[in-house]
């Protein structure tokens with residue numbers, strides 16, 4: 448692992464920790480399973496349909512400027 452990879456890794460960890468702290472997400476809950484906006488766990492169905500999604504359906508809709 449070179450320095451750039453390491454830096455990116457640390458950055459990722461710090462971001463994850465910030466999200467955890469902001470939403471009080473327990474350590475046992477994988478950070479990639481929760482919404483980065485509200486901190487609630489993202490539905491398994493949604494994660495299966497949208498691999499790599501970082502928001503729950505509500506926050507994603509809001510993020511995309513929907514709300515119609």
Ligand SMILES: [Zn+2]
Nearest residue numbers: 482485503506
């Ligand atoms: Zn959300």
